């Protein structure tokens with residue numbers, strides 16, 4: 575299983591923008607009623623529930639028991655289970671795989687792609703979005719600079735943010751035909767006056783490893799990033815996304 579732990583309640587209350595942005599991916603998926611769809615890394619279940627409401631035979635898997643438990647509690651009508659998408663046991667069972675904001679948490683990209691490929695029937699499609707090359711580089715650089723000034727070691731990143739070419743190679747090596755891939759900037763509004771600090775605590779705990787006073791550290795990071803990432807009364811994360819459509 576993955577080393578990251580997920581606070582499912584906090585995810586929904588302060589970071590619901592992740593699932594909200596994923597609705598564009600549902601449009602791209604364009605699933606028909608009756609199609610069998612796997613949401614790989616379903617989180618707290620919003621996309622599975624939306625697909626099921628549209629008559630799609632959708633199921634979700636996620637490596638985090640906390641996320642799966644919350645998904646099942648929020649949407650008793652959906653089927654969700656704990657599974658690691660690197661080692662799925664599905665064989666040619668799905669017409670499509672959807673995956674939003676998950677695959678950058680899986681540095682073993684070749685293993686994940688092979689597992690998703692095996693889950694699809696021949697001709698089935700993968701529609702996915704993940705952090706792409708350069709994702710949150712302003713936040714990452716500011717934290718790394720401050721850590722260096724404080725004599726702290728460079729943090730070990732749990733993320734994989736590939737370029738279009740790198741990820742196309744991963745998918746093609748797994749047997750997919752890549753139909754489309756986009757890398758695009760998507761500045762993302764964070765929730766509340768402490769949005770930046772909340773985001774780091776939720777998604778980037780590794781950046782705070784060995785930091786003795788995290789609140790003061792994050793306040794300093796926020797001051798440094800305010801000129802670039804705070805505007806119109808909100809914090810904006812410098813997201814850069816990689817979206818792919820590929821066919822088995």
Ligand SMILES: C[S@@+](CC[C@H](N)C(=O)[O-])C[C@H]1O[C@@H](n2cnc3c(N)ncnc32)[C@H](O)[C@@H]1O
Pocket residue numbers: 576580592593596614615616617618635636637638641657658659660673674675676679680
């Ligand atoms: C940012 S959340 C996105 C959840 C959901 N797709 C959404 O749009 O709200 C990332 C999710 O990926 C899951 N995840 C990370 N690594 C995974 C893995 N190896 N296998 C399955 N799920 C994984 C996490 O548990 C978490 O629920």
